Amino acid sequence: MFSLSEENYLKAIFHLETAYKSGVSTNALAEEMQTKASSVTDMVKRLSDKDLVNYKKYQGVKLSEAGRNAAIEVIRKHRLWEVFLVDKLGFNWDEVHEVAEQLEHIKSEKLTNELDKFLEFPKRDPHGDPIPDSKGNFSVANRVLLSELEKDETCICVGVKDSSAEFLQYLDKNRISLGKEIRIIEKEDFDQSMLIKMDGNELRISNQISTNLFIKTI
Amino acid sequence: MFSLSEENYLKAIFHLETAYKSGVSTNALAEEMQTKASSVTDMVKRLSDKDLVNYKKYQGVKLSEAGRNAAIEVIRKHRLWEVFLVDKLGFNWDEVHEVAEQLEHIKSEKLTNELDKFLEFPKRDPHGDPIPDSKGNFSVANRVLLSELEKDETCICVGVKDSSAEFLQYLDKNRISLGKEIRIIEKEDFDQSMLIKMDGNELRISNQISTNLFIKTI
DNA sequence: AAAAATTTTTAGACACATCTAAAAAATTGA
DNA sequence: TCAATTTTTTAGATGTGTCTAAAAATTTTT
Numbered sequence: 001m002f003s004l005s006e007e008n009y010l011k012a013i014f015h016l017e018t019a020y021k022s023g024v025s026t027n028a029l030a031e032e033m034q035t036k037a038s039s040v041t042d043m044v045k046r047l048s049d050k051d052l053v054n055y056k057k058y059q060g061v062k063l064s065e066a067g068r069n070a071a072i073e074v075i076r077k078h079r080l081w082e083v084f085l086v087d088k089l090g091f092n093w094d095e096v097h098e099v100a101e102q103l104e105h106i107k108s109e110k111l112t113n114e115l116d117k118f119l120e121f122p123k124r125d126p127h128g129d130p131i132p133d134s135k136g137n138f139s140v141a142n143r144v145l146l147s148e149l150e151k152d153e154t155c156i157c158v159g160v161k162d163s164s165a166e167f168l169q170y171l172d173k174n175r176i177s178l179g180k181e182i183r184i185i186e187k188e189d190f191d192q193s194m195l196i197k198m199d200g201n202e203l204r205i206s207n208q209i210s211t212n213l214f215i216k217t218i
Numbered sequence: 219m220f221s222l223s224e225e226n227y228l229k230a231i232f233h234l235e236t237a238y239k240s241g242v243s244t245n246a247l248a249e250e251m252q253t254k255a256s257s258v259t260d261m262v263k264r265l266s267d268k269d270l271v272n273y274k275k276y277q278g279v280k281l282s283e284a285g286r287n288a289a290i291e292v293i294r295k296h297r298l299w300e301v302f303l304v305d306k307l308g309f310n311w312d313e314v315h316e317v318a319e320q321l322e323h324i325k326s327e328k329l330t331n332e333l334d335k336f337l338e339f340p341k342r343d344p345h346g347d348p349i350p351d352s353k354g355n356f357s358v359a360n361r362v363l364l365s366e367l368e369k370d371e372t373c374i375c376v377g378v379k380d381s382s383a384e385f386l387q388y389l390d391k392n393r394i395s396l397g398k399e400i401r402i403i404e405k406e407d408f409d410q411s412m413l414i415k416m417d418g419n420e421l422r423i424s425n426q427i428s429t430n431l432f433i434k435t436i
Numbered sequence: 437a438a439a440a441a442t443t444t445t446t447a448g449a450c451a452c453a454t455c456t457a458a459a460a461a462a463t464t465g466a
Numbered sequence: 467t468c469a470a471t472t473t474t475t476t477a478g479a480t481g482t483g484t485c486t487a488a489a490a491a492t493t494t495t496t
Contacts, residue, residue: 261482275444275445442491
């Protein structure tokens with residue numbers, strides 16, 4: 001079994017690998033883990049000793065098969081617990097992250113699978129992210145950022161890239177939630193801000209918002 | 219906040235305090251924690267520095283008000299999670315301990331209280347132990363051990379003292395569960411074994427069994 | 437009340453995960 | 467290309483929680 005810290009590193013490397021195909025740099029990992037580069041080097045060596053990552057000095061780090069499986073298992077638990085908190089305990093989507101960060105480390109295969117069943121095998125968490133099944137498979141969503149779209153296109157909101165409480169609270173305040181239909185009325189060349197129509201109301205959103213909202217076109 | 223280890227020590231001291239009114243000895247605590255007396259001395263000093271226990275060298279340890287509150291909070295979480303596992307996820311009562319030992323350390327007041335509500339404020343866990351409410355109050359059961367009773371008395375099984383998987387599996391195998399009515403047909407002077415009647419069937423149980431079953435008389 | 441046995445504490449060490457400061461390697465760019 | 471900058475690693479230290487071995491205190495036995 002892996003320590004809490006090891007699991008957090010594996011998860012962070014997993015998340016960074018999409019952006020750093022050729023290996024996750026020490027500094028990037030330090031930034032993600034909110035720690036120092038020297039601490040990262042220490043931990044990465046330990047993970048490498050356990051064959052959870054492939055690591056060569058000065059060349060960044062990549063997950064091994066075992067490391068990837070461990071990371072996916074942690075992510076599966078994190079997202080299942082988020083569904084539990086929202087669907088069963090009435091948490092709002094901006095309140096679940098911190099608690100799920102703790103719950104994701106509970107070690108019990110039976111618990112994870114029974115929870116999955118209890119929740120009726122959800123495919124996505126409250127932020128629209130896919131939930132791996134018990135074999136580690138999950139759908140790679142065909143979703144894009146709202147900022148990719150142009151004037152007059154219509155789409156459905158399916159996920160958030162930034163799931164910080166601040167961003168989610170902004171969305172709540174503006175009645176933006178997953179499943180909502182959005183039409184782009186106007187897109188400003190100068191700052192990429194958009195005028196969108198949702199539920200019959202118009203709303204202006206900045207580029208920072210549209211680059212953090214996943215949508216699918218219809 | 220307290221570390222995982224600190225919480226486990228506080229819980230252990232709480233459980234031992236009923237037996238050691240004048241202070242829990244270092245050795246007793248080492249036995250309970252499955253560790254060495256020297257480790258206990260170290261930890262007890264740290265707990266004392268944080269005013270969670272009152273400790274005087276060679277005189278054992280007692281919980282302070284703050285320490286007792288912390289212990290009760292952990293016990294509340296442990297027992298609520300046990301109810302969740304059995305009632306919602308279909309665990310058997312002999313499978314919950316290990317998982318609840320992990321879940322009891324999750325830090326979120328909202329989670330604990332919402333879970334309590336979701337479970338409809340249960341008063342007892344699957345082993346018959348009382349669950350503290352959000353203020354830390356819990357009923358001190360008026361229950362006694364089956365071994366206290368004599369021939370021809372009738373009672374209802376309300377709890378187990380030993381909640382090890384082995385004992386619980388023995389009870390399952392013999393169809394003994396909480397709520398069952400038991401009548402003492404015979405009690406052997408020599409070894410305190412009993413012949414009991416339950417659901418119309420007779421069953422012989424050893425003293426080791428009857429000293430681990432809590433009952434209430436009717 | 438000593439001696440013997442037991443309990444408890446101290447001393448010193450170790451593993452994990454972290455840190456700061458300094459050195460080494462790699463990259464950038466003039 | 468070689469000096470400057472950035473990135474990464476090493477070296478040495480810290481805090482938590484544990485251990486073994488030995489010393490000290492307490493309790494039990496004779």
